[in-house]
Amino acid sequence: MVNGFDTSRIDELPPRTREQVGARERLLGPGYRLFYENPVEIVRGEGTLLFDADGNDYLDVYNNVASVGHCHPYVVDAVHRQLSTLNTNTRYIQQSILNYSEQFLGTMPAEIGHVMFTCTGSEANDLAMRVARYYTGNQGIIVTSGAYHGLTADVSSFSPSLGVGVPLAPHVRTIAAPDRLRHGGNDDLIAKMRQEIREAIADLQRHGFGVAAFIADMIFSSDGIYADPAGFLQPIIEVVHDAGGLFIADEVQPGFGRTGRHWWGYQRHGLVPDIVTTGKPMGNGIPIAAAAFRPELLVEFGRNIRYFNTFGGNSVSIAAAQAVLDVINDEGLIANAETVGNYIQAEIATLAADYEQIAEVRGAGLFVGVDIVTDRASNTPDGAATLRVVNHMRRRRVLISASGPRGSVLKVRPPLPFSISDADRMLGNLQVVLAEELH
Numbered sequence: 001m002v003n004g005f006d007t008s009r010i011d012e013l014p015p016r017t018r019e020q021v022g023a024r025e026r027l028l029g030p031g032y033r034l035f036y037e038n039p040v041e042i043v044r045g046e047g048t049l050l051f052d053a054d055g056n057d058y059l060d061v062y063n064n065v066a067s068v069g070h071c072h073p074y075v076v077d078a079v080h081r082q083l084s085t086l087n088t089n090t091r092y093i094q095q096s097i098l099n100y101s102e103q104f105l106g107t108m109p110a111e112i113g114h115v116m117f118t119c120t121g122s123e124a125n126d127l128a129m130r131v132a133r134y135y136t137g138n139q140g141i142i143v144t145s146g147a148y149h150g151l152t153a154d155v156s157s158f159s160p161s162l163g164v165g166v167p168l169a170p171h172v173r174t175i176a177a178p179d180r181l182r183h184g185g186n187d188d189l190i191a192k193m194r195q196e197i198r199e200a201i202a203d204l205q206r207h208g209f210g211v212a213a214f215i216a217d218m219i220f221s222s223d224g225i226y227a228d229p230a231g232f233l234q235p236i237i238e239v240v241h242d243a244g245g246l247f248i249a250d251e252v253q254p255g256f257g258r259t260g261r262h263w264w265g266y267q268r269h270g271l272v273p274d275i276v277t278t279g280k281p282m283g284n285g286i287p288i289a290a291a292a293f294r295p296e297l298l299v300e301f302g303r304n305i306r307y308f309n310t311f312g313g314n315s316v317s318i319a320a321a322q323a324v325l326d327v328i329n330d331e332g333l334i335a336n337a338e339t340v341g342n343y344i345q346a347e348i349a350t351l352a353a354d355y356e357q358i359a360e361v362r363g364a365g366l367f368v369g370v371d372i373v374t375d376r377a378s379n380t381p382d383g384a385a386t387l388r389v390v391n392h393m394r395r396r397r398v399l400i401s402a403s404g405p406r407g408s409v410l411k412v413r414p415p416l417p418f419s420i421s422d423a424d425r426m427l428g429n430l431q432v433v434l435a436e437e438l439h
Contacts, residue, residue, distance in 0.1 A: 002383070002407035003390050005034040017041065035401065036394045045070025048415050048422050050399065058397045061414045061426050067256055067281035068327040069417045075284045075323040082319035090117065090313045097313055100322045105292065107263040109272045113295040117313030119287040121252035121279025122150025127307070128275045128291045129154065129213060132246045134305070135297045138210030142200045142240070145174040146223035146405045149215060149250055158215070161222040161405070171209040173200035177223035178232060181360050181371065182379055186229045193236050201243045211245030213275075218265025219254035224404035225362060225369030225411065227259065233269045246297070247271070252279030252289070253367070257328055257416060260338030260365025268364060283320035287311065333416040337365035340418055344368055347427050348412075357385060357438045366418055369403060370410035372438075381408030385438060392433040398426055 007030075010021055017039060024032060040058065044051040047069040050058045060070070068075065082096075090097060101115050118124045133139060141158045143149070148161040156162055157169035168174070175196035176183070183189045201211050214237070220226040237247045254265035255278050266273055276292040289312075301307075311317075328334060345361055345368055352358035352370070359379050360371040372389070374380040383406040390410070393400050403411040414422065 002403075003035055003387060003401045005036060005039050009037070013038070035399075037391045038394065040394065040399070047072075048418050056397060058399050059414075059422060059425055061398060061400045061412055061418075063399075063415060064253055064258065064413050065280045065285045066415050067258070068284055068324055068331070068333065069415045072284060072323075072327060074327055075286075075320055078319045078323035079286060079316055082316045085315075087314055087316045089310050091308070094315060094318075096315065096322065097318050100318050100325070103325055104290070104321075108276065108292060111272050111294055112276060112292045114298055115290050115292045116307065116309075117317075118289045118291065118309055119311050119317075120150070121250075121277060121289050122152045122155050123309070123312070124252070124277040124279065124289040124291045125149045125155045125215070125248070125250060126152045128248050128277050129158075129215070131291075131293065131297055131301050132213040132248065132275065134301050136210065136212045136244055136246060138204075138212040138244065139171040140201075140204035140209035140211045140245070141169075141172045142197065142204075142211065142214040142245075143172065143174055144177045144216060144220060144223050146177055147174075147215075147217060147220075148222035149217070170207075171204065173204055175200055177220055178226045179224065180226075180228070186232065189229075190232050190235060193232070194239060197236050197239045201239070201245075205243075211240065211243045213246045213248050214240040215248040215250055217250045217253060218269075219259060219364065219367050221253045221367070221403060221411070221413075224371065224409045225367060227265075227268065227362060227364040227367070230268050231270050233266075233271060237271060246274040248275045248277065249273035250277050252277060252281070253413070254364075255279075256281055256324070257334035257337055258365055258367050258413075259363075260334060260341050263334065265364075282324060283317055284324050286317050286320035288313065288317035288321050328416070331417065334365075336418075337416055340420060340423055341365040341368065343420060344412060344423050344427070347423070348430070351427075351431055351434060355434060355438050357382060358434075363412070366412075366414055366416060368412035370412070371404075372408050372410065381406040383407035386410060388437045389430075389433055392437055393429060396429045396433065398429045400426075 042050045043053050143158050146161050148159045156166050158172045180189050249266040259265050279289045349361045359373040372382050372386045374382045386402045386408045401411045403409045
């Protein structure tokens with residue numbers, strides 16, 4: 001398991017933690033998982049910090065859901081005021097959803113003209129794929145080999161990162177992740193992806209599915225975090241369009257300025273998607289998500305299909321989303337992601353020079369991956385070493401996690417207000433941990 005508690009070790013936990021973990025098992029069942037070999041009880045959050053029951057602070061270097069920081073007072077106030085006034089659904093005229101939608105769509109290319117609201121990123125991807133199938137008349141879906149797009153029955157069927165216990169649907173094909181390190185550099189990477197896309201399309205057509213969509217997380221987070229070379233997706237998308245399929249940009253993790261410089265990850269690649277999906281970072285954790293579309297995709301769909309989501313886009317969730325948008329703009333958080341993210345990448349790269357087991361430091365903005373391997377000659381992923389680093393950082397009260405099919409990529413993904421001071425705390429601890437775990 002990538003960064004997860006092994007329930008067979010419950011007897012090794014302190015009494016209070018052991019009692020709580022046992023209660024989770026009894027009440028919530030075995031499907032739930034906890035982070036870290038020694039789970040953390042969190043009782044409060046503020047900005048980039050989380051606090052346990054004893055008042056100890058933990059630096060949060062992982063939580064993208066609280067995108068503008070834990071318990072941001074502006075968001076809390078907006079939600080409180082709206083909840084004290086009205087909370088209802090989108091079947092009534094409300095000016096707030098119109099104001100927000102106009103601003104939200106204003107962050108995107110002019111070609112993206114409609115937005116439909118859901119509660120979660122899983123729902124948004126479910127809706128996006130439903131529209132793609134309806135518009136194209138095809139069923140086939142192409143994803144990367146380690147992709148994660150959600151947990152609904154349909155979306156989990158094209159989320160290979162969920163593992164062998166969640167089989168892919170017959171109409172799903174996978175291509176390799178955009179891993180320059182193991183695929184020979186930029187040109188070889190693009191050629192390989194084009195070839196694999198063509199082969200996937202041909203196989204889908206041969207089996208009578210056709211191509212409805214290629215969907216990709218715009219930072220390839222679960223695959224291992226891949227951002228470069230900027231623009232490498234353009235020729236791949238052209239192949240998909242030529243085959244009659246759509247391109248869905250999954251922005252649940254990289255969106256809302258996390259990758260720096262732009263609002264959306266796809267903008268780094270100079271792309272205009274057919275559909276864009278977002279998730280809970282949109283409302284700082286309040287349940288709101290969305291799918292945004294080229295208007296032509298919804299003409300027949302809207303005419304012939306009744307779509308209604310009782311909770312999606314409700315008054316309180318829209319207030320949270322509006323507050324998040326305001327904070328990102330007012331506090332310059334996109335520029336902060338660029339500045340602090342560049343600093344983190346540069347400093348980790350400097351540390352990495354001393355370690356044969358760090359193959360690459362990569363990413364964009366406040367989304368950084370550190371690829372840990374057995375050695376640079378083979379670039380064999382080393383998930384065990386990565387897990388040791390993750391758990392050692394937790395013991396030093398810095399919360400980080402791992403990514404990639406073998407859990408071998410450190411995943412640095414803090415809230416957007418993460419400062420240089422926060423980065424220095426993380427980097428100082430990482431320097432100590434790497435020296436103890438990788439030497």
